[in-house]
Amino acid sequence: MSRTAVIVFAIVVVLFAVSWVAKAVVLSDTSDSGTLDAFLVTVAAFLTLAIYSFLYKDNPYYKFAEHLFVGVSAAFWMCQGFWTTIVGNLLPRLSEGMANWFMQPYQPGGYDLGFLNLSYTVLYWIPVILGLLLLMRLSPKGGWLSRWPLALIIGTTAGLNFVRYLRSDFIVQVSSTFVPLLGQEPHQWQGIGAFFSNFSLDASGQFVALLANWVIFIGVFCGLVYFFFSKEHTGLFGRASRVGIWVLMITFGASFGYTVMGRISLLVGRLTFLFEDWLGLIT
Amino acid sequence: MNNIGIIISLVLIFGGLLWLLIRSIGGHEVDRRVIFLFIFLSVAAPVIFRITFQEKATPVVEALFDRIENLPPGSNVLLSFDFDPAMAPEVQPMANAISRHCLNNGYNVVFMSLWATGQSLMTTTLSRVILPEFPELVDGVDYINIGYKAGNEGVLNVIVSDFRKMFPTDVNSVPLDSTEIFKDIKSCADLDLIIALGGGRPGPKEWVLFVGDPADVPVGVGVAAVVAPQLYPYYPQQIVGILGGVKGAAEYEQELTSHHERFADMDTPGIDMMGPQTLAHVVIMAFIVIGNIVYFRSRGKGGKS
Amino acid sequence: MKRQFPLFLVFIFGLFMVFQYFVPHETSEWVYEFLLDWILVIGIFALALGIWSLYKVSVDKIKTRKANWGYSYVTLFGLFVMILFGFTSQNGDSWGWYFIFVATVMLTIGMVIQAMVSSGQKGLSLILAGVFLVASVLIGMFDNAWSFHFYTAEGLQNSMFRAFFDHILIPILSTMFSLLAFFIASAAYRAFRARNLLASLLLLAALIVMLRFNPYLSPIFGDYMAKTSNWLMNVPNMAAQRAIVIGIGLGIVATALKVILGIERGYMGKG
Amino acid sequence: MRHLLKLVIVVVLLAWVSSPAQTDPPAEVDSVEVAEVTPPGPVTSLSVTDKDNDHGHATVLSWEASVDDSTGLANVISYEIFRWVPFAMDHVDSLRGQLSGLRAEIAAAEDVTDEMETRLDLLEAAFDAAIDNLPQAHGQYPQNGEWRSVGVVASGVTAYGNTGTKEPTSADYIPDYADLYYRVDAVTADPVVRTASEVYGPVQCYGQWFNTDRSPVLVAVLAFGFFTLLFVTLAKKGTDLYVRPLAGIEAVDDAIGRATEMGRPILYVLGLGSAADVATIASFTILGRVAKRVAEYQTALIVPTYEPIVMTVAQEVVKSSYLDAGRPDDFKEDTVFFVTQSQFAYVAAVNGIMLRELPATCIYMGKFFAESLILAETGALAGSIQIAGTDEIAQIPFFIVACDYTLIGEELYAASAYLGREPILLGSLKAQDYAKALVVAFSVIGLIFANLEWTWFVDLFHVAN
DSSP states (O other): OOHHHHHHHHHHHHHHHHHHHHHHHHHHTTOTTHHHHHHHHHHHHHHHHHHHGGGTOOOHHHHHHHHHHHHHHHHHHHHHHIIIIIIIIIHHHHOHHHHHHTTOOOOOOEEEOSSOEEEHHHHHHHHHHHHHHHHGGGSTTGGGGGHHHHHHHHHHHHHHHHHHHIIIIIIHHHHHTOOOOSOOTTOOOOOHHHHHHTOSTTSSSHHHHHHHHHHHHHHHHHHHHHTOOSSOOOHHHHHHHHHHHHHHHHHHHHHHHHHHHHHHHHHHHHHHIIIIIISOOOO | OHHHHHHHHHHHHHHHHHHHHHHHHTTOOOOHHHHHHHHHHHHHHHHHHOOOOOOOOOHHHHHHHHHHHTSOTTOEEEEEEEOOTTTHHHHHHHHHHHHHHHHHTTOEEEEEESSHHHHHHHHHIIIIIIGGGOTTOOBTTTEEEEEEOSOTHHHHHHHTTOHHHHOSBOTTSOBGGGOSGGGSOSSGGGOSEEEEEESSSSSHHHIIIIIIHHHTOOEEEEEOTTTHHHHGGGTTTTOSEEEEHHHHHHHHHHHHHHHOGGGTTSOOHHHHTHHHHHHHHHHHHHHHHHHHHHHHHHHHHHHHO | OTTHHHHHHHHHHHHHHHHHHHOOSHHHHHHHHHHHHHHHHHHHHHHHHHHHHHHHHHHHHHHTTOTTTHHHHHHHHHHHHHHHHHTEEESSSOOTTHHHHHHHHHHHHHHHHHHHHOSSOHHHHHHHHHHHHHHHHHHHHHOOSEEEOSSSGGGGGOHHHHHHIIIIIHHHHHHHHHHHHHHHHHHHHHHOOOSSHHHHHHHHHHHHHHHHTOTTTHHHHTHHHHHHHHHHHHTHHHHHHHHHHHHHHHHHHHHHHHHHHTSOOGGGTOO | OHHHHHHHHHHHHHHHHHOTTOSSOGGGSOHHHHTTSOOOOOOEEEEEEEOTTSOSSEEEEEEEOOTTSSSTTOOEEEEEEEEEEETHHHHHHHHHHHHHHHHHHHHHOSSOOHHHHHHHHHHHHHHHHHHHHHHHHHTTTTSSEEEEEEEEEETTOOEEEEEOBSOTTSTTBOOTTSOEEEEEEEEESSTTOEEEOOOEEEEOOOOOSOOGGGHHHHHHHHHHHHHHHHHHHHHHHTOOOOOOOOHHHHHHHHHHHHHHHHTOOEEEEEESOOTTSHHHHHHHHHHHHHHHHHHHHTOOEEEEESSHHHHHHHHHHHHHHHHHTTOGGGOOGGGEEEOOSSHHHHHHHHHHHHHHHOOSEEEEEEEOOTHHHHHHHHHHHTTOEEEEEESOGGGHHHHHHHSSEEEETTHHHHHHHHHHOOHHHHHHHHHHHHHHHHHHHHHHHHHHHHHTTOHHHHHHTOOOO
16 A cells, blocks of 8 residues: 555545544434444445545545445345245245245145146246256356256247237337328318427427428338348438438437436435535535 | 525636636647536535526426326326336436325325335335325225335236236235225226336336236336437327426426425425536536537647648 | 257247237136246346355455455455345344344354465464354354344344445445436537537437526527427437337347247357 | 006016016115106117137126117116126135135244144135036026126216136136126116116136237238248358448457457446347357457457356357367356346446456447446546447437447347358348338338228237237
């Protein structure tokens, strides 16, 4: 450790110690566990500032927060998964004894396939075995067995996605492009004055709605042309694809601009924590 | 005191921007840390010195507000809190406003979450903020909190045909069968409106694809601003209305406070948050201008040499 | 066998999922629900795999004295302490010897790791680990202020578990997320330059939409700025989104089909 | 008037006969009182069928409105739907209640006694037997049962779906393959004054084996499968298939070269998707290609992963790429490692890696969420060349702005075909293109037809559920 680093470290320690004491004094009026609460708020503030220090450059405080975050979050997810899925959903179906031991209502059941009567208990052991096969990954020799559960997951999801996206992102979206372009009901031409005074999509009719429909149609068409891989982008085709990429770029720019606000809100949230909960500058 | 603070911070920000602008004409790039500092100032100053203003609802927000406002009393509405604390500053104000709105209008409200982190947020919101305002409502009759289950889209796949398979009990371990509110609700098809609050995955899009479409239930969404444009293709056929980011929340709050006297004095975190937004947007736009000046100056020089 | 059988499984399960979509009959529904449940269960085992990998990466880092190896202790500490919190909880108001217990358990684990990573002198670390282990077992046996909970989720309500969640996880998580406010500004400054037509379109659209979010500027531009940006978000945006969505939808469908048919098998380790 | 009174009495009598156990039999009503509110004409042509395209346990009723529904006397305010339920159903309900009570008791008990378990076994057996007995009990109509209300609809409505659940453990269970009988009452403002329809039955509900509502999807599936197989066959035969170049893909090779020259590593981020996400599957293929090049050039590769299963697969992919490149010994297990399954913890760690290892090239392929910009800006800070590809539409703008090359949406999926240049993969890419052409064609045709108000074409694309 260099000399500056030691000095900085000392200053940081002193500052946060002072913050803890000051906060504890303030909180002791209202709460019994003021000292502990003050400590926790100070820790949270320290970690917040440690992450922000990364904006200046990488430093030991950021590294500390980063490594702590990784460990704690992994454990958090493990505990959550254990209690909700294993104890909450799996064990009560595996066996009655286990359900009783974990004080969960036993969930028996089964299905008569006609030629074969299956019970839940048997069927839920299969994923358990497959899950254990996944752990075979850790053994140098049995690693290939871990592909079985993987195959089940990937196959099932692929099958699901195949039909689901064909329906939701393809058939439904295609039929959404079937919009009036020529001005049949409910979009009736109401004159140029109405057009300019009501320059928005929700207008109860208007040329604008029609114009919007035309733009959407042309935009979708050109966008799809841009994503066409098997033809060189030359001539008329090339021109359409250029329009397509323009529309895409306009959209991306607009989305970017639209997002700024959300990101600023996040910062507002953190600064509010620092100024209000920690420093008490605002109420 | 406040006024002095505002003046000082505004002078700092705009003076600094002016100086950078002048520098940029000389072709000097701005260090990213300077940009960071300006963003910090432009957000911190309004947070400390509070600035608010009026909002006007856009059609997508109005559509959702009207849909909720015009449901018949006793309708079954589901609110799903699919967000984590990181997204909360954006989504929580909408969650509060919509929860208040639904409970006030006498709907049967089911609260749930697809995110582990959403459950605690939801429970806290309900017990600390919303429910104390509605002492007349009864748990299990007027509203119910069925909590969180792991499984993401899997959960949706199950509840679209049967709630009880995934949620045998509510968050307080009361069996759903014994609650008044779930007498008429078997699956998602029995809901009159689903409101998905979130922005990640699983989130609003999954609600539309896995529940709204197959069960034919209208879905309204409240999302982080970043996700909102992505949901537009689903509006108005598959989604009835969209609240995007704090702006959407602020507009909804404005609608709610102006339509219901009861809420005239409620907290309006969305509206409050628009102050820092304004300054930060100005600063970012200023930097875009500065960046372009630098670019054209340096290109001019590069062309000559 | 090693490669063919998994591909066969993918084919069978994929095909089943496609067919079940068209079969409303109870039997098909029932198998479908089961398969989805199975995936959840298998996923939980994968989490164990992940935790193991995290542990191993950290220990290896310490062992090989890679750059910044010291911080791996922080990761391991966070991991084990949080797991410990998740399975214990206070019985009354007092914590008793709980924190001393936590410390001894952590020291035990630390000593075991020390023994694993050091090349010589394993003996001392192991002895110390044993001592700490005995101490923690003794505390665990005789301290009644708190207890272990292996079969009810009380650990999740443990106030230390909650405190770590509320005061370590959440602050870091939200702060990381809020970094975006800074980065979106620096990215805008760096990239929104009118280099060519495409970049200019990007820049212009962003500017218009950002202006719309500024109620203070709207008096200057009148209502049209807001309406134009609204139109941008509703119309060209809608078109582009739809084009991308149709494209992605088809891409997903095609890839899913390739996966089912075994044409796309890069994920099996053969590109 | 006397005529009407006679009619009323007949109708009321009829209703009484057909509903022997109704709780408030209208027959008890004094005929003088009836005169105040005249009973409406009955519902006619009641028909009940099994609900189509479902798993069974549901029926659909339809009828013609009473003559007094908004016309005639206009005194019908609602229709009440009744189903004949055998008393055996009560037995099932009572057993169900006992069963769930006993299960709760056992779950709460400190230790479970043998007595409890015996009771549970007996109860379960009795419950199963009672369920099995239901079709037979329904067959005893009209003995040993009574009419029970299943729902009410407002006047003017002439259809009702009686949907039950398939779980016998649920109170809404309706058995399949049992004879069900229905009747619909036209109800006036005075609920006592009502007229029952003729009984319809028996009807049985059962599950179907094909959902005809989803036929459009089936057609799409078959068409898509056909195209894919056709082009794959063509490609195998050696037909030359042109695909236009993609800048992002061509940049990958250059970027690997650059890393080698600079002697700095390549960072490959697979995103936050699960191993089953299509974006991640595409990313695996690209990773395989990158890893092979990396092995050939002997550059360092870093692959931090977010999901344990993704880590497993990625390890396999990288390992076999090293094998392909003929350098299996150069493969190190810790090239691919798990970080944590928490979005921002993962980002924090990857950020750290970027600033400490200073990779020459960062490749982001897969599913990305809010972290996209954090990663890309930190990468820019580290001075890396950045190539991104994602199908998360919301994140594409950030990659476009902050990265050097970006694969937009489906270009990511296409990339695997480009990189491999295998005829089979190229063939399927062609199929995808032709499907897109079909979309455009359908859109144009649909648009024209929609504007001509020929709705049948639009209806072809309607998938009910």
